[in-house]
Structures are given as structure tokens and as C-alpha cells.
Amino acid sequence: MRAFLALLLVLVPVLVTAGCGLQPASSFVPPVEPAGIQSLPSLEGTPVRVTSKEFTEQLVLGKIAVLALTAAGADVTDQTNVQGSVNARASLTRGDADLMWEYTGTGWITYLGQTKSLPDPQAQYVAVRDLDLRENGIVWLPPAPLNNSYAMGVTRATSQKFGVKTISDIMKIPVNERTFCVDHETFGRDDGFLGMLKAYGMNYGKEVPRANVLRVSVGVLYNSVASGQCAVGMVTTTDGRVQALDLVLLEDDKKFFPSYNAAVTMRRELADAHPEIAKIFAPISAKLTDDVMRGLNAKVDVDGNVPALVARDWLRAEGFVR
Structure with missing residues (x-):
């Protein structure tokens, strides 16, 4: 009974604010403290607006970004859960958001208008990285192994x-x-x-x-x-x-689908002013494999857990935060 009451004390504020329209439940972010991710004086108080699309994997990745940057000392605004790839991306390119996880194949074909994907994942990343920076001022950090194709x-x-x-x-x-x-x-x-x-x-x-x-x-x-x-x-x-x-x-025997490796993308202004952000995400990205991401997604879609808590628990388990 005590455990149940304690849980209610945590959940009620979230449910009430969501019900009143003051704060959607998706914007709930649990507190974290620095661990493997160090608190950086250079990021202290720096405003960073993090966005994401609305599906489960993007919500989990978005919360990972919010929590990691918060642990590092940034003043993070959670703008995750935007409906549709084009809308989420537009918030980045027009300057309404600063950072989001994106997929190399989506960037190359949907945003940059290319009709032919590159079969080699690294070549695909380099191509989208260079063209998006040149045309839109968007910086792509090195991608994670996970390929959400x-x-x-x-x-x-x-x-x-x-x-x-x-x-x-x-x-x-x-x-x-x-x-x-x-x-x-x-x-x-x-x-x-x-x-x-x-x-x-x-x-x-x-x-x-x-x-x-x-x-x-x-x-x-x-x-x-x-x-x-x-x-x-x-x-x-x-x-x-x-x-x-x-x-x-089913095997994609004609090799139609591009590589969709997930990578942190951000506005050039933020990347240039704070190159340390790349160092925060490098070890995080390295651990995000297909198997890891399937497990995190299943915790939400199969087990019914909250994306923010799934993200926090994974970051804790990997020693990034406490």
C-alpha cells in the first residue's frame, strides 16, 4: 500500500497537468544527475530545444537526448512528440528547435530530395552529412549502429x-x-x-x-x-x-530500402558554439544497436512503460547518469 501511494504521488501531478492542458504527459522528464556524462561548465545554462517525431523509438531517443543534455548542465526544453517527420524536421531548419535524432535514409530521400540511396551505410551518412550542412546548415553527428529501416x-x-x-x-x-x-x-x-x-x-x-x-x-x-x-x-x-x-x-532482395542509421542532428549555430555536445553523444550512439533499440521499444509498446522512464533507466544502466 505504501508503494502504491508513493507511485500515486509521482503520477498524479503529471496526470493532472496533462488533463488540464498545461503540460502533455509526453513532456514528463524525470530528474537525473551526472555520472558518466559530466556536468560541463561550458554548457551550464545553455538553452537547447530538443524535438522528435511522435512514434515510440523517436520518443525514447528524444528523451535520451533531453536527459543527457540536462545531466551535462544545459537548460533543455523538451519539444518532443511532433506529429510527422516533415513537421519535426521543419522545426529544426526554421530555428524553432535546436536538436533531434534523425535517420540517414530519411534525410537523404525525404528532406534532401535524392532519388537513389547509397547501399553502403557509411557512404550514405557522409553524403547526407555533407549535403545537409551545405544546403541547410544542419550538422549530423556520427550515427548509431541501429538501422531502423x-x-x-x-x-x-x-x-x-x-x-x-x-x-x-x-x-x-x-x-x-x-x-x-x-x-x-x-x-x-x-x-x-x-x-x-x-x-x-x-x-x-x-x-x-x-x-x-x-x-x-x-x-x-x-x-x-x-x-x-x-x-x-x-x-x-x-x-x-x-x-x-x-x-x-522478408528479405529485401532488390535492396530497395535505404540505410536508416539514427544520428543526432542539430543546427550549425549550436554545434559551432558547443562542440562538446558531440562528445556527449558519441558513447551513447555507440551503444544503440538494433537489438538494444528493439528492447527499448518493446518496453514501451509491449510492456506499457513510459518513454521517459525507459530512456532514464537505460542511461542509468549504462552508467551515463544516476
């Missing part, structure tokens, strides 16, 4: 029933059963669903009837595939629900 996922039963192991194998599924679940944003992107169909010679409206494509939110997409509402879902490789729901990721 797109993939086509099916249930193990569907894979075995139709012999589907690669994206090309989707054509083995009878047309009347060749159904897809796709999230709204990914549907029309050049590096998304329609781009994938074109690359694999699957005509939208013929081999893939329009009525066979169900556009859903990311929150329900994975369960829609697992429950059989659709045969194939456009998923991401680091989502914790892939493993929890035992989904099979």
Missing part, C-alpha cells in the same frame, strides 16, 4: 503457407489474399510503400488492388498483421513488436 513483415503462418521469404515472393500470395497494412505517412513516400511497389514491379491498382491496401496508424499496424487483418505489413526493423508478435521480416 523499413521492411515487409508477415506472420510465420503466412510465410510457411505461401513460401514467402523475400519481398519478391509476395507475388506468390493469391491476389485476393495479397492484402497490405501501411501507416499513413509511409504510404506515399519515395522510400516507402508506393516506391517499394514500383521497384518490385508490383503495379498499384493491378498486382496490388487499391482495395487491398489498408492505411492504418502505426499503433495498430503490427497487431493488424498478427491478427490476419492483412497478409503483409510495412514495418520497421527495430520495432519491439516484431519479435513480440513473432513476425517474419
